[in-house]
Amino acid sequence: MADLQNCDFCSLNPLELFEQVTAQGEKVRSLKAEKAPKDDIDTAVQLLLSLKLSYKTATGEEYKAGSPPTDFTPVSNGPGDTEDNDFVDPWTVQTSNAKGVDYDKLIVRFGSSKIDKDLINRIERVTGHKPHHFLRRGIFFSHRDMNQILDAYENKKPFYLYTGRGPSAEAMHVGHLIPFTFTKWLQEVFNVPLVIQITDDEKYLWKDMTLEKAYQCAIENIKDIIACGFDINKTFIFSDLEYLGMSPGFYRNIVKIQKHVTFNQVKGIFGFTDSDCIGKISFPAIQAAPSFSSSFPQIFNNKSNIPCLIPCAIDQDPYFRMTRDVAPRIGFSKPALLHSVFFPALQGAQTxxxxxxxxxxxxxxxxxxxxxxxxxxxxxxxxxxxxxxxxxxxxxxxxxxxxxxxxxxxxxxxxxxxxxxxxxxxxxxxxxxxxxxxxxxxxxxxxxxxxxxQITDEIVKEFMTPRKLAFDY
Structure with a gap:
């Protein structure tokens, strides 16, 4: 996307589109949708909602790019959110509903697809395994392009799994087990390789911790992840702080992503402000890069066309909406996703x-x-x-x-x-x-x-060593 005053996605000017967003919520996705991929429309909506335009601006006052007023504050990072006050982004989940976030509405806002009975039945038919209880009970409830992954699998074409962990503390809690438990099941039933990104760089940028502490937390978290039972022959776990200097392919992909995503876009998607450090602004490209197989030349023999499936909590979806938006423009396939619900705090499902x-x-x-x-x-x-x-x-x-x-x-x-x-x-x-x-x-x-x-330092080192996994690509 170029900028707000030259919106590539529809013929409406920014003020008109903003009015449509605030007045009609989700209906904006149908506006001139034939002119752009759905992910591009999503990106435009996220950007407009995060501008914090004033009421006067929305009703006709001249809009000056780069200096939007700040007295209009949306309550979540998706349209149509004024009724239930859900707030969902990669760092914060809040709702006033005692039952928790309304996931059906979140599917509509984020533009993903519901995991329905037909898809669950297809997964069972394709894999020959009873669906995991996370699927049966709607704990993994939403997806993007899972049918394309199943198409590839049925046609004997390869794909790989990617998930991650932000090591904010040395000890993980039971909620952190959810994506890893499900990813382990996916790895087993599909018999595919897995890469696990440990975003210790992110925690250094967002938290009050030293680089040394961030890496220490990463190692302790990796021991917990390994204890989930992943196959060492099919799994590569890496720390951003460590791996970025080892893989030219990984950094090349980061740079490609960075070149094709504007500052306005990351502000719109993630809510960054002019006061945020440039490390935060550039970080989304680092989380996006593992979605592309050429980031791991040692695993995929430098092939750049191996599809990726990402199991993650729904709050991580903004990263991958951005990734899916940029992927075709840098010559890669869009990653597919499986989204889980949030694991509630003991005090209730509001967070x-x-x-x-x-x-x-x-x-x-x-x-x-x-x-x-x-x-x-x-x-x-x-x-x-x-x-x-x-x-x-x-x-x-x-x-x-x-x-x-x-x-x-x-x-x-x-x-x-x-x-x-x-x-x-x-x-x-x-x-x-x-x-x-x-x-x-x-x-x-x-x-x-x-x-x-039973997890020794030697076992951790082996999981973290860039190497060929037990797959022929």
């Missing part, structure tokens, strides 16, 4: 877990006693105030955090349904529901801790 608040999270380092105490003390309840009321009216699984956590970690569908019916009817009390979660999480985390103890 996701935070590594900086120990009481909002169950950490992978927690003892059985700590797990029990945190759940009993802090897990938000959907039960009634008294036993009598609860027995009469039942509990609300839609807002109860213990039940939400069980949907992630209790694999038995029949048992989960029994718990839901018993709690909803009032037969199961809040304390009993919390006990079921405690008994599910304690052995799961203990087993993870045991596996982690």
């Amino acid at each position: 996701k877990m935070s590594s900086s608040d120990p009481n909002s999270s169950i950490f992978l380092t927690d003892t059985p006693k700590q797990i029990k105490t945190k759940i009993n003390k802090h897990a938000f309840s959907g039960g009634k105030d008294t036993v009598e009321e609860h027995r009469k009216y039942g509990g609300n699984c839609d807002v109860d955090v213990s039940y939400m956590y069980l949907t992630f970690f209790l694999e038995d569908d029949d048992k989960l349904e029994q718990i839901k019916q018993a709690y909803t009817s009032g037969a199961l009390l809040t304390g009993e529901l919390k006990k079921a979660l405690i008994e599910t999480l304690q052995p799961l985390i203990a087993a993870h801790q045991q596996r982690r103890k």
